[in-house]
Amino acid sequence: MKNAIAHYPYEKPSLDFMHTYLADAKTQQVENSCTLQHAWAKVPQPMSQEQQQSYIEDIKKLLKERRAVMVAHYYVEPELQDLALETGGMVGDSLEMAKFCQSHSAETLLVVGVRFMGETAKILSPQKTVLMPDLEATCSLDLGCPIDAFSKFCDEHPDRTVVVYANTSAEVKARADWVVTSSIAIEIVQYLHAQGQKIIWGPDRHLGGYIQAQTGADMLLWQGSCIVHNEFKSIELEHLKKKHPDALVLVHPESPAEVVAYADVIGSTSKLLKAVTHYENQTFIVATDLGILHEMQKQAPEKKFIAAPTAGNGATCKSCAFCPWMAMNGLEACLNVLKYQHQRVELDAELIVNAEKPILKMLAFSEQYQKFSQDNQHALNEGVQAFNTWLMEKKHGTAW
Numbered sequence: 001m002k003n004a005i006a007h008y009p010y011e012k013p014s015l016d017f018m019h020t021y022l023a024d025a026k027t028q029q030v031e032n033s034c035t036l037q038h039a040w041a042k043v044p045q046p047m048s049q050e051q052q053q054s055y056i057e058d059i060k061k062l063l064k065e066r067r068a069v070m071v072a073h074y075y076v077e078p079e080l081q082d083l084a085l086e087t088g089g090m091v092g093d094s095l096e097m098a099k100f101c102q103s104h105s106a107e108t109l110l111v112v113g114v115r116f117m118g119e120t121a122k123i124l125s126p127q128k129t130v131l132m133p134d135l136e137a138t139c140s141l142d143l144g145c146p147i148d149a150f151s152k153f154c155d156e157h158p159d160r161t162v163v164v165y166a167n168t169s170a171e172v173k174a175r176a177d178w179v180v181t182s183s184i185a186i187e188i189v190q191y192l193h194a195q196g197q198k199i200i201w202g203p204d205r206h207l208g209g210y211i212q213a214q215t216g217a218d219m220l221l222w223q224g225s226c227i228v229h230n231e232f233k234s235i236e237l238e239h240l241k242k243k244h245p246d247a248l249v250l251v252h253p254e255s256p257a258e259v260v261a262y263a264d265v266i267g268s269t270s271k272l273l274k275a276v277t278h279y280e281n282q283t284f285i286v287a288t289d290l291g292i293l294h295e296m297q298k299q300a301p302e303k304k305f306i307a308a309p310t311a312g313n314g315a316t317c318k319s320c321a322f323c324p325w326m327a328m329n330g331l332e333a334c335l336n337v338l339k340y341q342h343q344r345v346e347l348d349a350e351l352i353v354n355a356e357k358p359i360l361k362m363l364a365f366s367e368q369y370q371k372f373s374q375d376n377q378h379a380l381n382e383g384v385q386a387f388n389t390w391l392m393e394k395k396h397g398t399a400w
């Protein structure tokens with residue numbers, strides 16, 4: 001499948017690259033990413049087709065035996081995404097994963113993504129066993145928002161509503177009033193702004209800045225960033241766009257503002273995915289983790305996808321548009337965790353109760369907003385005002 005994708009320099013780094021990177025990383029202070037070199041070192045070695053097939057068969061057997069379901073993020077390796085789908089699980093963004101884990105009847109959830117996704121699954125389903133291929137697979141946003149410092153920041157501004165992105169630890173979620181994902185962040189902030197609330201936003205400064213610009217809300221931003229999205233380069237994107245004038249540029253709002261400025265479509269992973277079938281364009285330039293190209297190519301096999309540039313002026317040795325923590329998930333680790341159940345997500349019961357509240361608020365809001373959008377296509381242009389009126393009429397305003 002990958003052969004169908006245009007080969008702009010986005011290839012996953014080779015082992016040689018990683019060794020060079022490891023050497024470089026020792027002399028570099030990479031912002032908010034203290035375990036980056038560790039993550040690259042744990043990226044699984046490539047396998048032969050036969051080896052892959054043998055692991056896949058064994059995993060299928062164990063998923064059945066353990067009555068487990070596999071839930072994968074769009075950014076993990078294609079074979080893991082396919083396996084999740086083939087075995088009755090799902091592939092999605094973090095909001096879709098959370099909803100699926102909460103509603104599925106399986107006793108064991110195998111969450112293939114990064115740590116905060118497994119924690120969210122555990123928070124929403126504490127009675128279930130939640131396994132992850134590697135509990136050390138984390139996220140630079142999570143790492144860059146330690147609970148003590150973030151809590152102090154919140155304490156200094158007690159008049160503000162605390163809204164945090166899902167890419168945070170359970171402790172940070174428990175400190176928040178709302179948890180949001182990029183698929184529903186703008187709507188929730190718009191809603192809070194309309195209620196006259198001032199906001200503390202954490203941890204992604206680019207997404208926060210984008211939401212602030214879109215909603216006009218009064219937001220204090222924590223200064224975290226995603227090491228993958230932070231790497232997209234605006235000058236090279238401009239050159240690429242000139243070379244492909246008919247291409248539609250799809251950008252995740254975790255990218256820097258100067259990259260977002262070149263976007264034709266800005267949105268969550270799911271929104272970008274929908275754009276490839278919604279628009280008639282035959283070529284798309286994609287600025288998000290390149291794991292998503294697998295699903296894009298499946299949904300629109302006749303179309304061409306070009307990775308937005310991370311190389312060029314200002315590039316660093318870590319430019320490759322693949323998340324090293326997502327890349328830590330592999331078939332062997334999936335098989336081992338199903339066999340030994342050693343990588344379990346465990347959280348303190350009180351922490352679960354406190355972290356669940358802001359997540360449930362988001363899920364309730366998202367459900368109501370979805371109903372509203374389905375019933376009121378014509379009113380969507382009126383935005384949050386129409387939604388607020390609809391809520392009052394339905395008396396859902398107290399649901400959160």
Ligand code: SF4
Pocket residue numbers: 075114138139140141167226227228229289323324325326
């Ligand atoms: S791609 Fe960025 S936001 Fe997503 S898990 Fe990796 S570091 Fe975190």
